[in-house]
Each structure stands twice: as C-alpha cells, then as structure tokens.
Amino acid sequence: MRVLIAEDETLIRLDLKGMLESAGLQVCAEARDGVEAVELADSESPDLAVLDVKMPRLDGIEAARRILDERPMPIVIVSAFTERSLVRRAAEAGVYGYLAKPFREEDLLPAIATARARFDQLSAVREQADTLADALAARKAIERAKGLLMEHQGLSEQDAFVRLRRASQTSGRPMRVIAEAIIETLS
Amino acid sequence: MKILIAEDETLIRLDLRAILERHGFTVCAEARDGVEAVELARSTQPDAALLDVRMPNLDGIEAARRIYAERPLPIVMLTAFRDRATVGKAVAAGVFGYLLKPFREGDVAPALYAATARHAELLAARRRLGTEQPKRIDLDLPSPSGHAWPVRIERAEDGSLDVRVVQR
Numbered sequence: 445m446r447v448l449i450a451e452d453e454t455l456i457r458l459d460l461k462g463m464l465e466s467a468g469l470q471v472c473a474e475a476r477d478g479v480e481a482v483e484l485a486d487s488e489s490p491d492l493a494v495l496d497v498k499m500p501r502l503d504g505i506e507a508a509r510r511i512l513d514e515r516p517m518p519i520v521i522v523s524a525f526t527e528r529s530l531v532r533r534a535a536e537a538g539v540y541g542y543l544a545k546p547f548r549e550e551d552l553l554p555a556i557a558t559a560r561a562r563f564d565q566l567s568a569v570r571e572q573a574d575t576l577a578d579a580l581a582a583r584k585a586i587e588r589a590k591g592l593l594m595e596h597q598g599l600s601e602q603d604a605f606v607r608l609r610r611a612s613q614t615s616g617r618p619m620r621v622i623a624e625a626i627i628e629t630l631s
Numbered sequence: 632m633k634i635l636i637a638e639d640e641t642l643i644r645l646d647l648r649a650i651l652e653r654h655g656f657t658v659c660a661e662a663r664d665g666v667e668a669v670e671l672a673r674s675t676q677p678d679a680a681l682l683d684v685r686m687p688n689l690d691g692i693e694a695a696r697r698i699y700a701e702r703p704l705p706i707v708m709l710t711a712f713r714d715r716a717t718v719g720k721a722v723a724a725g726v727f728g729y730l731l732k733p734f735r736e737g738d739v740a741p742a743l744y745a746a747t748a749r750h751a752e753l754l755a756a757r758r759r760l761g762t763e764q765p766k767r768i769d770l771d772l773p774s775p776s777g778h779a780w781p782v783r784i785e786r787a788e789d790g791s792l793d794v795r796v797v798q799r
Contacts, residue, residue: 526737528654534741535748541728542745544737550713551738554721554729561722566753573760583770605771605779 445560446472448490450481450507451522452499456545460494460522463549469556478502485511492560494552496545497523497530505530509537518563520555522547582620589623592630632747633659635677637668637694638709639686643732647681647709647739654740665689672698679743679750684710684717692717696724705750707742709734769797 447469451457461471473488475481477500485493493511495504502510508519520541521534534542540559543551586608593604608626612619634656638644648658660675662668666688672680680698682691689697695706707728708721721729727746730738771779783797 521741526741528740531741531744535744538748538752539745540749542738542741544735544741548731550731554713554718554731557718557722558727558729562727562749562753565725566749566756569753569756569760573756576760583768602771602779609779 445491446470446488447556448473448475448481448484448488448493449495450475450478450484450493450499450504451496452476453496456496460547463552464494467549467553476500478504478507481507482510482514485517486514489515490517492517492556492563493519494556495519495521497521497525497534505534505537505539508534508539512538516563516567518556518559520552520559522552582618582623585620585623585627589626589630592626596630632678632743633657633675634743635660635662635668635672635675635680636682637662637665637671637680637686637691638683639663640683643683650736650739651681656740656743663687665691665694668694669697669701672704673701676702677704679705679707679747681707681709681739681743684708684712684721692720692724692726695721695726699725703750703754705743705746707746 447464449457449460449471451460457474461474464471472490473484475484479501481493481495482502495508497504504521504523508521511517511519519539520543521539522543522545523530524545526544531542540562541555543555589608590601590604593599593607594601599607608619608622611622615622634651636644636647636658638647644661648661651658659677660671662671664687668682669689682695684691691708691710695708698704699706705727706725707730708726709730709732710717711732713731718729727750728742730742768784770782772782781797783795785793
C-alpha cells in the first residue's frame with residue numbers, strides 16, 4: 445500500500461515514515477505543508493494519506509477536503525489538536541480516522557487498516573450503485589426509443605428492437621447511444 | 632449522540648463513561664460482556680458502540696458482528712490486543728475504528744465522530760443501491776436468428792437471481 449504523509453516537522457515526518465515502513469507500507473510521497481499534500485496526492489496517486497492538521501500555507505483538513513474533491517481515498521488525520529470544532533470539520537471533510545499527537549504506532553496501524561477496509565467497502569457499494577443506475581438508464585432509453593419507432597414507423601415491438609440493434613452493430617455504438625439519438629430525433 | 636459501551640472492567644467502564652459525557656455524548660447503555668452488549672444494542676438503539684474485545688460470555692468482535700447484522704451502526708473497538716490477527720478480525724467484522732488500551736482521552740471522541748460520519752456515507756450508498764435495484768427486470772436479448780428473446784430477471788427474497796425466457 446502506497447501512503448502519502450504530510451507533516452511540517454521534519455523529525456515527526458521521519459518518525460512517521462519509519463513507523464509506516466517498518467509495518468510494510470510504502471511511503472510514496474512526503475509533503476511539508478497542505479499545498480504540497482494536495483499536489484502530491486494528485487501526482488503520486490497514493491492509496492491512503494496520513495495528514496497533520498497545523499501546517500503552513502494550508503491546513504491538513506482543508507488539504508483533505510481538496511484531495512477528496514479530486515479523488516476519493518482513505519485519509520487519517522494526526523494532530524495535537526482535538527477540539528470538537530476541528531474534529532467535526534475533519535469528519536465532514538471525509539476523513540476515516542483522527543488520532544491525537546503524539547500518535548502511537550499501535551493506534552496508527554489499526555487506524556490505517558480500518559480506514560482502508562471501510563473505504564474499499566464504500567467504494568464497492570458506490571460502484572455497484574453506479575453500474576446499476578447506468579444499466580437502468582440504458583434500459584429506459586431503449587424502451588422509450590422502441591416505443592417511438594413503433595409509433596412513428598408503424599413497426600412491431602420486435603422489429604423496432606431489431607432496428608435498434610442493427611443500428612448499434614453497424615455503427616459500433618452502444619444501444620443506449622442509438623436509443624438516445626432516436627429519442628432526440630423523434631420526440 | 633447515544634453511545635453503548637461494553638467493558639467488563641468496572642473502573643475502565645466508569646472512566647469511559649465520564650470521558651464520553653465530558654465530550655457531550657450520552658451513554659445510553661453499559662454492558663459488562665458481549666451478550667449484554669448485543670441485548671442492549673437491541674433494546675436501547677444506540678447511535679454508535681464502543682466495545683472491548685476480551686469480555687466474558689462473548690468476545691467484543693463477535694458481539695460487533697452480531698450487533699451490526701441486526702442493525703448497522705458505527706462500532707469502535709477498544710482493546711489491549713494489538714496483534715495483526717485481532718485487528719484483522721475486527722476489520723473483517725466491519726468496525727470503523729480501533730483504539731489501543733490504555734486509551735487516551737483525546738482519541739475517543741474523534742474516533743466516534745469520524746466513524747459516525749463515514750458510516751452514514753456507507754448507509755446512504757447502500758440505500759441508493761437498494762432503491763435502484765428493482766425486483767424484476769424485463770429485457771430483450773438478441774437471438775441467433777435476429778429475433779428478440781424476451782427475458783425476465785427476478786430477484787428472490789434471498790437475493791438470488793432467476794433468469795428465464797418469458798412469453799409476452
């Protein structure tokens with residue numbers, strides 16, 4: 445698993461890196477502030493990010509929000525500050541874990557494991573829902589186009605379907621695209 | 632936010648309750664073992680649960696699995712076990728957080744807030760999947776002869792799919 449870490453204090457960053465590497469994780473990017481974290485999340489495509497909160501230029505919570513706007517990933521925050529307002533902001537931004545500094549290896553590794561697992565679970569459910577939504581939208585468009593062909597060209601349901609399928613085969617475009625084009629023209 | 636806590640050691644349980652109340656949570660139930668945790672989760676309907684792993688009668692990971700199966704809610708484990716196998720079992724049971732004992736006060740509320748927010752996201756995605764998943768789909772499949780075969784796909788109560796050619 446490739447991990448991005450963001451921490452402005454060099455010693456803590458090295459410590460964090462050592463901890464992660466000794467647990468078998470690969471630290472693929474080290475950011476020294478929030479802006480760098482956002483850039484490195486984009487260029488290095490890590491599997492997970494561990495972010496400090498108080499950093500120059502851009503704080504870790506705002507960095508988390510911007511990273512997640514670009515691409516969802518599991519994020520764990522480590523911070524000396526655990527006031528409710530900060531934690532709430534982080535939770536709303538979409539982080540999976542929030543640990544108080546000085547963080548301990550025995551808390552960090554399970555936090556990473558749960559973050560990764562729950563993130564993968566959510567991604568799988570979302571992907572299924574998206575696939576299903578696409579399939580249903582395609583089916584609706586094809587039904588509608590079939591109906592329009594039957595109405596406008598006096599075709600039977602089966603002939604209308606065959607017409608759609610041929611158009612899809614000869615043009616090499618999906619049935620949904622053909623159906624949408626027919627709906628556009630005929631309705 | 633109503634929290635269920637499960638911890639067999641009285642002193643730690645009292646400590647945990649005080650910490651949660653100090654951070655604005657309501658402790659709606661205190662279980663002393665896993666069986667009590669499952670029962671209290673059912674009767675008091677907490678918003679989140681904080682469970683110890685090693686408890687009499689039923690361990691916290693199995694309790695987490697049973698609680699989650701009855702009604703999904705964010706669960707955070709609180710335990711002295713730090714070995715990969717135990718963490719892995721808890722992760723597989725669906726927990727959203729895992730804190731090591733002796734736990735630090737500063738970690739408890741943040742873990743619950745993060746767990747609750749992410750769990751709400753998961754539930755929303757599942758609801759979307761549920762509402763978009765119709766019980767029955769009728770569609771036409773092309774046959775080798777160029778005709779359309781009307782096919783019906785039906786989902787049974789147990790989630791299995793039944794696919795057959797139908798006459799319209």
